[in-house]
Amino acid sequence: MVIFDNLPLYLEAFLQTLALLLLTIVLALPLGAVIAAMRISPIGSLRATATVYTEILRNTPLVLVFIFCFVVLPILGVILPFMFSAVLALTLYTAPFFAEAIRSGINGVPVGQAEAARSIGMTFGQTVTLVVLPQAIRSVIPPIINVMIALTKNTSIAGGFFIFELFNSGRRLVNENGDQVILVLVGVAAFYLLITIPLGQLADFLERRVVIRR
Amino acid sequence: MTSVLYDVPGPKAKVRARVISWITGIVVLALLAYTGLTLWQKGMWDPTRWDIFNDPLVWAVLLHGLVVVLQSALVATVLALLLGMVFALLRMSSHRVIRIPTTIGLEFFRGMPVLLMMLFILLAFPGVSAFWAVVSALAVYNGAIIGEALRSGVVALPKGQREAGLAIGLRPLQARLQIEFPQAFRNMLPIIVAQIVVLLKDTALGYIVGQVALIREGELLAEFVGRQQYFFSIFLVMLAMYLAINLTISTIARQLAKRRGFTVSKVVADESMSAAT
Numbered sequence: 025m026v027i028f029d030n031l032p033l034y035l036e037a038f039l040q041t042l043a044l045l046l047l048t049i050v051l052a053l054p055l056g057a058v059i060a061a062m063r064i065s066p067i068g069s070l071r072a073t074a075t076v077y078t079e080i081l082r083n084t085p086l087v088l089v090f091i092f093c094f095v096v097l098p099i100l101g102v103i104l105p106f107m108f109s110a111v112l113a114l115t116l117y118t119a120p121f122f123a124e125a126i127r128s129g130i131n132g133v134p135v136g137q138a139e140a141a142r143s144i145g146m147t148f149g150q151t152v153t154l155v156v157l158p159q160a161i162r163s164v165i166p167p168i169i170n171v172m173i174a175l176t177k178n179t180s181i182a183g184g185f186f187i188f189e190l191f192n193s194g195r196r197l198v199n200e201n202g203d204q205v206i207l208v209l210v211g212v213a214a215f216y217l218l219i220t221i222p223l224g225q226l227a228d229f230l231e232r233r234v235v236i237r238r
Numbered sequence: 239m240t241s242v243l244y245d246v247p248g249p250k251a252k253v254r255a256r257v258i259s260w261i262t263g264i265v266v267l268a269l270l271a272y273t274g275l276t277l278w279q280k281g282m283w284d285p286t287r288w289d290i291f292n293d294p295l296v297w298a299v300l301l302h303g304l305v306v307v308l309q310s311a312l313v314a315t316v317l318a319l320l321l322g323m324v325f326a327l328l329r330m331s332s333h334r335v336i337r338i339p340t341t342i343g344l345e346f347f348r349g350m351p352v353l354l355m356m357l358f359i360l361l362a363f364p365g366v367s368a369f370w371a372v373v374s375a376l377a378v379y380n381g382a383i384i385g386e387a388l389r390s391g392v393v394a395l396p397k398g399q400r401e402a403g404l405a406i407g408l409r410p411l412q413a414r415l416q417i418e419f420p421q422a423f424r425n426m427l428p429i430i431v432a433q434i435v436v437l438l439k440d441t442a443l444g445y446i447v448g449q450v451a452l453i454r455e456g457e458l459l460a461e462f463v464g465r466q467q468y469f470f471s472i473f474l475v476m477l478a479m480y481l482a483i484n485l486t487i488s489t490i491a492r493q494l495a496k497r498r499g500f501t502v503s504k505v506v507a508d509e510s511m512s513a514a515t
């Protein structure tokens with residue numbers, strides 16, 4: 025069967041997809057946290073900058089961001105390795121989504137919690153670190169996982185831009201095994217589901233626990 | 239919430255906040271100006287890089303690409319809404335034989351990249367054009383998501399709605415279609431509109447599977463008039479086109495969310511996160 029015959033190739037591509045996913049998470053999550061902090065900060069210009077960045081990136085197709093990194097940057101004289109460009113595009117695009125997930129989690133903590141903390145005399149630092157953040161983290165994790173699931177699916181676009189990951193391996197295997205198109209692509213889909221379904225289950229599980237605690 | 243976290247700022251603190259705001263604002267503007275200047279030094283704002291836009295033919299090509307994008311999005315949206323209703327009905331069926339396979343199928347559709355689905359349709363059904371491969375993949379994928387939204391909208395309705403429908407003699411399907419779906423649809427409208435923005439953005443994926451729409455047209459145009467010289471300006475114009483459309487629909491989505499009131503808007507914030515990427 026074509027899937028088992030080409031298992032090494034699938035695995036190589038799967039690892040590349042995982043690499044894209046993890047590298048992007050490592051870069052985009054802190055960037056998203058910074059953007060989220062900027063968006064709730066009392067300093068107007070920071071807030072405006074973060075909002076404009078978020079609005080632009082969230083309303084641009086990811087393919088266009090990829091084209092920026094792979095075609096426009098070289099025209100401007102910035103030539104990067106392919107993998108670097110791909111992670112850059114995914115990071116630029118995903119960071120605002122992480123930021124929104126974090127922000128909605130923080131906003132999800134009832135105002136009464138902060139009010140209560142303030143009214144028993146806690147300072148700003150105490151209120152945030154002891155009362156708001158511990159609750160926010162719990163409600164932030166499920167949406168963050170949802171962004172990661174979307175990111176996993178988005179890494180497939182890198183396959184259209186010279187990176188040999190799962191989607192691209194599918195294209196190559198289809199060329200070599202024209203008679204077993206369906207099987208090849210079901211194999212590719214299975215590898216994606218190997219990442220997305222467990223993540224989805226985890227998000228559901230955590231979501232249910234958060235709801236019970238409240 | 240910010241005002242709850244710290245005391246109301248006094249005159250000194252206000253001045254400090256304003257000073258910091260100005261300084262960071264200036265830093266940001268300086269960075270932007272620096273970028274613009276660097277681009278200027280590279281000659282990116284040079285008239286010779288923008289003169290093609292005097293040619294109506296150039297606009298004709300780009301606008302034709304835009305029309306294809308809008309066409310794909312429109313057809314896919316209509317199909318996705320219909321499929322969404324079908325998926326929701328099947329998923330909530332009282333027969334296990336229907337419910338369980340649908341649940342698995344929907345999970346499958348939602349868990350794999352749309353791009354892969356486009357490739358799949360293109361290759362598994364010979365003779366399908368790139369346009370229909372893109373449209374049908376978008377319809378199935380977004381239909382699965384809209385179906386889930388619709389289902390959670392129905393679940394959130396008070397039980398009495400369905401019971402009242404059944405009590406006055408409607409058949410179960412009638413109660414679903416005439417009593418529950420209209421309410422669920424209205425409650426979930428912000429999520430559904432947000433999903434349409436996603437669908438519109440995802441039409442760009444057609445570029446990778448060989449559909450000739452806006453981005454591909456722009457690229458071909460650049461090949462024709464000189465990539466090195468013109469692609470930068472063509473890219474900016476394409477970006478502006480996508481932003482204009484998506485920001486319009488996003489604004490509508492936000493207005494709807496606001497009108498829906500507090501309870502749903504919280505759901506929207508979470509749900510749109512999972513969908514919006």
